[in-house]
Amino acid sequence: MVRAWWSRGWVRTTAILMAALVVFWIVLELAGEETRNIANGIFTILAAPEFVKAALIAAIPLLLAALGGLISELSGVLNMALEAMMLVGAFVAYTVADHSGSPWIGLLAAGLSGLALGLVHAVFTVTLRANQVVSAVALNLFAVAATALAFRVLYIHKTFQPAPGFEALHFPVLSDLPYLGVALFQHNILIYLALLLIPVMWFILYRTSWGLTLRSVGEHPMAANTVGIKVNRVRYIAILLSGTLVGMSGSALVSASGINAFQENLSAGRGFIAFAAVIFGRYDPIGAFLGTILFGLGDALQIRLQAYGVEVPYQLLLMLPYVITLLALVVFMRNARGPAASGTPFVEEGAG
Amino acid sequence: MNAQTSTLRPTPHSETGDVILELRNIVKRFPGIVANDHVSLKIRAGEVHALLGENGAGKSTLMKVVYGLYQKDEGEVLVRNQPAHIRVPQDAMALGIGMVHQHFMLVPNFTVIENIILGLRTDRYPLLDLGKSLERIKTLADDFGLNAPLSAKVGGLTVGQQQKVEIIKALYRGARILILDEPTAVLIPQEAEELFKLIEHLRADGVTLIFISHKLKEVLRVSDRITVMRRGQLIDTRDTTATTIVELAELMVGKAVDLSVAKRPSTPGENHLELRRVTTRADQGVRPLQELDLALRSGEIHGLAGVDGNGQQALVQAIMGLCPVAGGQVIFHGRDIRAMETAERISRGIEHIPENRHTEGLVLGLSVTDNLLLERFEHRPFGDRGLRQFKIMRAHAATLMQKFDIRAPNPDIQTLKLSGGNQQKVILARSLWPDPTVLIAMQPTRGLDVGAASFIQ
Numbered sequence: 124m125v126r127a128w129w130s131r132g133w134v135r136t137t138a139i140l141m142a143a144l145v146v147f148w149i150v151l152e153l154a155g156e157e158t159r160n161i162a163n164g165i166f167t168i169l170a171a172p173e174f175v176k177a178a179l180i181a182a183i184p185l186l187l188a189a190l191g192g193l194i195s196e197l198s199g200v201l202n203m204a205l206e207a208m209m210l211v212g213a214f215v216a217y218t219v220a221d222h223s224g225s226p227w228i229g230l231l232a233a234g235l236s237g238l239a240l241g242l243v244h245a246v247f248t249v250t251l252r253a254n255q256v257v258s259a260v261a262l263n264l265f266a267v268a269a270t271a272l273a274f275r276v277l278y279i280h281k282t283f284q285p286a287p288g289f290e291a292l293h294f295p296v297l298s299d300l301p302y303l304g305v306a307l308f309q310h311n312i313l314i315y316l317a318l319l320l321i322p323v324m325w326f327i328l329y330r331t332s333w334g335l336t337l338r339s340v341g342e343h344p345m346a347a348n349t350v351g352i353k354v355n356r357v358r359y360i361a362i363l364l365s366g367t368l369v370g371m372s373g374s375a376l377v378s379a380s381g382i383n384a385f386q387e388n389l390s391a392g393r394g395f396i397a398f399a400a401v402i403f404g405r406y407d408p409i410g411a412f413l414g415t416i417l418f419g420l421g422d423a424l425q426i427r428l429q430a431y432g433v434e435v436p437y438q439l440l441l442m443l444p445y446v447i448t449l450l451a452l453v454v455f456m457r458n459a460r461g462p463a464a465s466g467t468p469f470v471e472e473g474a475g
Numbered sequence: 476m477n478a479q480t481s482t483l484r485p486t487p488h489s490e491t492g493d494v495i496l497e498l499r500n501i502v503k504r505f506p507g508i509v510a511n512d513h514v515s516l517k518i519r520a521g522e523v524h525a526l527l528g529e530n531g532a533g534k535s536t537l538m539k540v541v542y543g544l545y546q547k548d549e550g551e552v553l554v555r556n557q558p559a560h561i562r563v564p565q566d567a568m569a570l571g572i573g574m575v576h577q578h579f580m581l582v583p584n585f586t587v588i589e590n591i592i593l594g595l596r597t598d599r600y601p602l603l604d605l606g607k608s609l610e611r612i613k614t615l616a617d618d619f620g621l622n623a624p625l626s627a628k629v630g631g632l633t634v635g636q637q638q639k640v641e642i643i644k645a646l647y648r649g650a651r652i653l654i655l656d657e658p659t660a661v662l663i664p665q666e667a668e669e670l671f672k673l674i675e676h677l678r679a680d681g682v683t684l685i686f687i688s689h690k691l692k693e694v695l696r697v698s699d700r701i702t703v704m705r706r707g708q709l710i711d712t713r714d715t716t717a718t719t720i721v722e723l724a725e726l727m728v729g730k731a732v733d734l735s736v737a738k739r740p741s742t743p744g745e746n747h748l749e750l751r752r753v754t755t756r757a758d759q760g761v762r763p764l765q766e767l768d769l770a771l772r773s774g775e776i777h778g779l780a781g782v783d784g785n786g787q788q789a790l791v792q793a794i795m796g797l798c799p800v801a802g803g804q805v806i807f808h809g810r811d812i813r814a815m816e817t818a819e820r821i822s823r824g825i826e827h828i829p830e831n832r833h834t835e836g837l838v839l840g841l842s843v844t845d846n847l848l849l850e851r852f853e854h855r856p857f858g859d860r861g862l863r864q865f866k867i868m869r870a871h872a873a874t875l876m877q878k879f880d881i882r883a884p885n886p887d888i889q890t891l892k893l894s895g896g897n898q899q900k901v902i903l904a905r906s907l908w909p910d911p912t913v914l915i916a917m918q919p920t921r922g923l924d925v926g927a928a929s930f931i932q
């Protein structure tokens with residue numbers, strides 16, 4: 124009886140939230156004047172529109188990466204190389220924008236670099252039928268080392284300089300709205316494009332023939348094959364598209380830094396969070412968005428806590444967005460059922 | 476049986492006679508085996524042509540060649556007297572050939588409609604919007620009595636309904652020659668009955684049917700002509716009206732067979748094993764039992780019929796102690812054994828031949844000896860204080876191999892190198908050697924008969 128109730132998502136969510144509030148309230152009551160002041164200060168920070176703004180900015184690179192990962196995953200090929208594609212994309216976006224003077228060319232180049240990595244992943248996993256996890260691990264290790272090396276070689280003698288970035292937009296009435304204006308309507312174009320991609324992806328996946336074909340290849344490649352779908356070709360296309368999007372997420376990451384800068388290991392595991400968001404987001408663009416926005420909120424909170432001078436080692440605060448996201452995903456988004464053929468290479472029957 | 480047969484089998488159509496599909500000297504080889512050895516066959520327009528043969532005779536392979544899933548090594552395919560170059564299933568579909576596979580090629584997670592239109596250009600391509608085609612799908616679904624909503628997920632349909640979806644899917648793609656690969660293997664008798672009616676219906680619509688089976692009675696019942704295959708070769712084609720079940724059996728097996736099963740009348744004794752109102756939980760991924768009562772007496776063979784997924788798995792798990800029993804009692808020799816470990820149950824004489832010998836019954840990478848002793852390798856005399864007694868083990872294995880006619884070069888060979896039949900015998904030997912009091916055999920003849928059977932010695 125209790126079990127049955129507990130298993131309902133919203134019952135559980137409400138119960139946990141209420142319990143957390145009660146505990147919080149008790150702690151505040153017990154704590155002294157000073158703690159209450161700190162808590163008040165934090166509340167003020169959270170209520171400011173800048174908090175939402177920062178959260179969105181931090182979430183967008185992960186969102187792009189997660190959407191990219193989703194395409195590949197739905198086709199039955201795990202793309203655990205999101206981290207590699209994001210990091211290389213970020214490095215390329217920064218370097219190319221810096222040299223060309225245009226963030227758009229940087230974005231394009233980042234997409235192409237992701238596409239190249241996607242091609243490598245596709246050759247290994249689809250054509251050579253290598254283990255999809257191993258291929259991704261290799262790419263991830265490669266990306267960390269290669270970007271660090273290239274960054275040092277290119278920039279060691281130069282004084283640091285930010286690359287040209289995307290300008291913040293200003294919408295006639297919207298941008299001047301109280302609260303919402305700052306929170307939602309003063310971002311750069313990349314952020315709106317990424318958000319637009321959520322419904323676009325959803326539409327393509329669930330309302331077009333190609334989306335159906337893509338999903339069939341991830342669910343039951345043999346069945347797709349018997350109706351004449353070229354399984355491996357679809358998977359190639361999916362991985363290349365995936366790589367392109369994830370590469371572009373690197374450009375968003377550079378611009379999310381606020382000063383359009385690159386540093387070694389800039390992605391810092393965000394690719395893996397995006398990977399988790401795909402799975403726990405139930406292989407759905409909207410689910411992936413929820414997972415990544417959570418990370419954004421955690422990240423924005425973490426920076427504010429650091430600035431507020433909470434007496435906690437900053438390394439612990441840095442962990443905060445990762446911990447929040449993973450915990451929330453594990454607790455609320457369990458039982459995600461992935462594509463049935465995920466992770467298995469397709470071998471045509473009787474090919475031997 | 477004959478009276479019934481003749482009333483249900485209509486007289487052949489007048490327009491039959493034109494050859495619609497012709498195979499000439501088809502050869503298909505797999506490593507180490509010739510699956511189709513110069514097979515030549517003519518299928519007439521509008522007939523129901525049965526392809527009969529034992530497991531492994533090469534029936535599926537031949538049809539997969541026709542459907543473009545396998546590439547033939549030699550030979551020719553002619554459709555409507557024109558040489559046909561079928562390299563991929565799309566080529567076959569373009570020629571009006573459809574195939575319903577032995578293992579359905581449906582995406583369980585997709586709806587009926589999505590499965591039917593998968594891979595096709597929709598009316599409003601690239602949108603999934605179906606427009607007028609939806610009407611056609613609806614008509615087909617009504618016509619063939621698919622009583623399931625088109626927006627239902629296929630995974631939730633019964634096997635019979637799924638089969639209809641497969642047939643509709645093929646027809647929607649314009650199939651005029653429809654290959655049904657062992658369509659009755661997965662059906663319960665009522666569903667098979669319905670399928671036979673559907674076949675009549677298709678035949679009346681002028682669809683040519685190739686009906687693959689290894690069941691003599693149903694082949695006699697539904698077909699106009701019967702082609703028998705054995706070991707990759709085509710043996711002969713007969714008119715259904717001009718042959719008998721005995722003759723077909725002989726053609727199929729290659730020697731005279733006695734179809735009557737020798738079965739001594741048994742003298743059932745006391746209850747060995749009794750299930751009283753047994754209920755299991757649903758969270759095991761198998762259908763649960765609900766207050767099931769069952770009593771197995773000594774000396775009895777208790778047949779249990781039912782299509783896969785109706786609780787046989789849960790039943791076996793409950794008896795073997797592989798899943799917890801939520802309610803009721805499992806009584807073995809007068810004692811409730813619900814709390815007993817699986818290993819203990821086995822040692823007390825409850826044995827189990829699993830359904831899938833690859834995933835459940837055998838560890839294919841281990842030797843025949845190891846598999847024969849899988850359940851008791853740690854007990855004396857095969858294991859002594861944690862050390863394995865290889866000499867004793869091997870001697871034991873050799874005895875069993877001889878007794879049960881397991882053909883393998885030596886007991887140490889990896890089990891995966893054995894043929895399927897010999898692998899089955901390994902399981903059988905393992906289960907029968909300890910002389911169990913209760914033996915549960917899931918699909919012991921794999922594909923021959925639906926359902927699970929319990930044998931009690």
Ligand SMILES: Nc1ncnc2c1ncn2[C@@H]1O[C@H](COP(=O)(O)OP(=O)(O)O)[C@@H](O)[C@H]1O
Nearest residue numbers: 472473505510529530531532533534535536537
């Ligand atoms: N893809 C394959 N690879 C290797 N051997 C195969 C393959 N498919 C079928 N065979 C072999 O070809 C023979 C004929 O198989 P099949 O056509 O499935 O028989 P049937 O359908 O008559 O039961 C069998 O010995 C089988 O093991």
Ligand SMILES: [Mg+2]
Nearest residue numbers: 534535577657
């Ligand atoms: Mg077959």
